Amino acid sequence: xxxxxxxxRGLMVTLKNFVTxxxxxxxxxxxxxVEYPEKRLPVIERFRNFPFLVYDKDPENPRCVACEICxxxxxxxxxxxxxxxxxxxxxxxxxxxxxxxxTVCMNxxxxxxxxxxxxxxxxxxxxxxxxxxxxxxxxxxxxLLKSNDYFHKIRPTHAAAIDARRRAVEEKKKSAAVKPSETxxxxxxxxxxxx
Amino acid sequence: MEIxxxxxxxxxxxxxxxxGCWLPDWMILLVNIGIIIGVIAVLGPVIMMxxxxxxxxxxxxxxxxxxxxxxxxxxxxxxxxxGIKMFTKEDIIPQNAxxxxxxxxxxxxxxxxxxxxxxxxxxxxxxPVNLNVGLLFFIAVSSTSTICVFMASWASRNxxxxxGGMRSAAQMISYEIPMVLSVVPVILSAESLSTxxxxxxxxxxxxxxxxVFTPWGLLAFIIFFLCGVAECNRSPFDLPEAESEIVAGxxxxxxxxxxxxxxxxxxxxxFTVSALAATLFLGGWEGPVLPxxxxxxxxxxxxxxxxxxxxxxxxxxxxxxxxxxxxKLFLPLTxxxxxxxxxxxxxxxxxxxxxxxxxxxxxxxxxxxxxxxRKYMPEKRRYDLVD
Numbered sequence: 001x002x003x004x005x006x007x008x009r010g011l012m013v014t015l016k017n018f019v020t021x022x023x024x025x026x027x028x029x030x031x032x033x034v035e036y037p038e039k040r041l042p043v044i045e046r047f048r049n050f051p052f053l054v055y056d057k058d059p060e061n062p063r064c065v066a067c068e069i070c071x072x073x074x075x076x077x078x079x080x081x082x083x084x085x086x087x088x089x090x091x092x093x094x095x096x097x098x099x100x101x102x103t104v105c106m107n108x109x110x111x112x113x114x115x116x117x118x119x120x121x122x123x124x125x126x127x128x129x130x131x132x133x134x135x136x137x138x139x140x141x142x143x144l145l146k147s148n149d150y151f152h153k154i155r156p157t158h159a160a161a162i163d164a165r166r167r168a169v170e171e172k173k174k175s176a177a178v179k180p181s182e183t184x185x186x187x188x189x190x191x192x193x194x195x
Numbered sequence: 196m197e198i199x200x201x202x203x204x205x206x207x208x209x210x211x212x213x214x215g216c217w218l219p220d221w222m223i224l225l226v227n228i229g230i231i232i233g234v235i236a237v238l239g240p241v242i243m244m245x246x247x248x249x250x251x252x253x254x255x256x257x258x259x260x261x262x263x264x265x266x267x268x269x270x271x272x273x274x275x276x277x278g279i280k281m282f283t284k285e286d287i288i289p290q291n292a293x294x295x296x297x298x299x300x301x302x303x304x305x306x307x308x309x310x311x312x313x314x315x316x317x318x319x320x321x322x323p324v325n326l327n328v329g330l331l332f333f334i335a336v337s338s339t340s341t342i343c344v345f346m347a348s349w350a351s352r353n354x355x356x357x358x359g360g361m362r363s364a365a366q367m368i369s370y371e372i373p374m375v376l377s378v379v380p381v382i383l384s385a386e387s388l389s390t391x392x393x394x395x396x397x398x399x400x401x402x403x404x405x406x407v408f409t410p411w412g413l414l415a416f417i418i419f420f421l422c423g424v425a426e427c428n429r430s431p432f433d434l435p436e437a438e439s440e441i442v443a444g445x446x447x448x449x450x451x452x453x454x455x456x457x458x459x460x461x462x463x464x465x466f467t468v469s470a471l472a473a474t475l476f477l478g479g480w481e482g483p484v485l486p487x488x489x490x491x492x493x494x495x496x497x498x499x500x501x502x503x504x505x506x507x508x509x510x511x512x513x514x515x516x517x518x519x520x521x522x523k524l525f526l527p528l529t530x531x532x533x534x535x536x537x538x539x540x541x542x543x544x545x546x547x548x549x550x551x552x553x554x555x556x557x558x559x560x561x562x563x564x565x566x567x568x569r570k571y572m573p574e575k576r577r578y579d580l581v582d
Contacts, residue, residue, distance in 0.1 A: 014257040014508040
């Protein structure tokens with residue numbers, strides 16, 4: 001009924017915001033800005049950015065067998081793979097060249113989905129900006145290869161589940177090799193049911 | 196306290212005494228004037244610079260942001276960075292613009308804003324020019340900025356500019372009248388037009404006999420302040436530069452330093468209007484304990500904060516609401532307020548006159564808000580199409 005009462009109420013709202021922004025924590029009306037380059041929020045485990053390749057013990061023998069499934073499935077075709085060869089020009093089960101052009105990569109994670117050898121996974125670092133488009137933003141094999149320990153560090157639960165599965169497959173293979181007559185079938189590396 | 200109170204005056208006096216050893220008397224007089232002009236000419240841009248920062252900080256906080264904090268500690272060098280940016284920007288003049296007027300408008304815009312500083316009493320004895328018609332001078336000078344706004348809008352030859360200019364002119368005419376009328380009770384009470392004398396008239400009760408503590412003073416203060424906000428085109432009265440409606444209003448076609456000059460004039464107006472409201476109603480530099488100039492700046496900045504607060508809270512008025520507020524509420528209220536203030540001075544019994552004045556003003560306020568501002572629906576007309 002009184003003229004201007006709503007205006008006063010609105011003014012009190014902004015005044016409250018002004019005062020609480022100095023004294024209160026973010027959940028009670030304080031500032032929730034994180035001043036990014038100086039302070040940063042922790043990256044959550046399920047954060048997924050550009051892909052990387054996993055090796056178990058030795059970077060020379062990665063899990064990747066250069067099957068090129070990821071390169072074929074990649075929607076933006078940003079992965080380029082060449083098989084390694086031995087001196088007799090016989091192809092080996094490891095990549096000689098593995099390039100990912102991250103200026104093209106759109107972080108969809110399809111490579112991770114389709115990889116049957118648990119080799120390619122999405123990474124955490126996101127500050128990849130560079131002034132050199134052709135050199136710094138084209139990741140070569142050496143940039144991409146990271147150890148399984150690193151994978152455990154950034155995504156512990158996912159990495160542990162995958163390791164457990166791989167170990168189970170490994171055991172099965174061993175037991176099958178010892179008593180092939182009992183199972184009757186050669187063991188296969190299964191890729192179903194990734195977490 | 197006495198030393199702090201007159202620290203600026205004494206500094207100037209010592210400086211002039213030193214010069215007096217070499218220079219003749221008439222030169223000292225000129226130097227004295229030169230110092231005052233120099234201080235005002237420096238004060239204006241400095242005030243503009245830190246008010247922009249202050250506004251961005253305060254509004255940021257009201258919107259739960261931090262505000263500028265990258266340039267210098269707490270962002271105090273932000274205005275300088277902005278100034279450098281403004282200086283280096285290209286100065287664009289539209290092809291069909293009236294080039295002379297287009298150039299003159301921003302330059303002339305700053306002059307009234309700076310002139311208004313001349314009659315502000317910054318502290319005890321610290322008034323640049325103690326004009327005996329100081330208040331009249333202030334009102335006359337500050338209203339000329341409308342001409343510059345209209346010059347800018349007309350010379351730009353742009354439909355948005357001209358709309359902004361038209362709105363500015365309409366708004367100024369509407370708000371000038373209640374603004375001047377709301378000052379009349381103060382003149383009545385202080386029996387002077389000099390801003391310095393008006394402050395001294397509020398000196399009783401150890402410097403707390405402010406006009407705002409009387410019924411008519413409170414009403415006049417509110418109306419004067421709101422009209423002042425409208426005078427310097429600030430939100431919620433910023434129709435001349437309404438971004439969402441007419442791009443940038445009268446300064447659509449201005450860039451670089453000319454745009455900065457408009458900005459400067461706006462912020463200096465903000466300061467001078469707040470300072471004048473503090474002078475007329477909040478006792479100016481009068482106040483207990485603290486030095487006089489500190490009191491003046493505290494009161495002025497409190498009012499400036501309220502302006503920023505409005506900006507952070509209220510949406511922009513519609514044109515008819517803007518006009519309705521000025522003509523249908525402020526104008527009748529100020530007219531009644533003058534009579535109430537007159538009666539207040541005739542009656543000597545304190546309790547009776549306070550109660551009477553409050554009652555009359557409250558009743559008239561309700562009367563005007565209810566009856567003059569009731570919903571008006573224009574009669575429906577039908578225009579039958581001619582075959």
